[in-house]
Amino acid sequence: DAKTTQPTSMDCAEGRAANLPCNHSTISGNEYVYWYRQIHSQGPQYIIHGLKNNETNEMASLIITEDRKSSTLILPHATLRDTAVYYCIVRAKNTGNQFYFGTGTSLTVIP
């Protein structure tokens, strides 16, 4: 599976959009981009995933560049409860089910 690179930490003002970048320059055509987050002391929580097209659900939006080498997770109106570590994972479709989590981005939402 392709390696991902994320900033170690980010801050965001409450109520503003949080934009979390992820680089996956070695991604191949059959690999999905997944985003999970982990709030302190809890298990990781699925947020969203996508292959080529931009995706939106009730939690967030996922913007994938046309060349698929990077993506951005957008939390449109960040709240204090969005403070967490956010993991970007790239994993091939229909392969073994391993999910490897890197170090992620620690997002702090500031009042």
Add this chain to the structure above:
Amino acid sequence: DAGVIQSPRHEVTEMGQEVTLRCKPISGHNSLFWYRQTMMRGLELLIYFNNNVPIDDSGMPEDRFSAKMPNASFSTLKIQPSEPRDSAVYFCASSLQVSGANVLTFGAGSRLTVL
């Protein structure tokens, strides 16, 4: 659905004792994963099962660790004998593959402290 259920939530034991962690996956999910999380090493995949069969246990640290999944609704992770360096939060997750995509649902974790 109650989600992935893990027990115990907290365990404190002494070095050399046997530890058994338990997991009940979401009904209908056909894959189950065991992860370990520490400050130093982050989230590490230990082992995963597909349809109750262990597929990859390369992440299991050593022979002191073993995992079983006797049926689709139950799995155990056993450490015998336990050592202080095994202190960590152990997470169980289950998933169902849909159209090639695989979404994991994690349990709340079992925090293990080995004295």
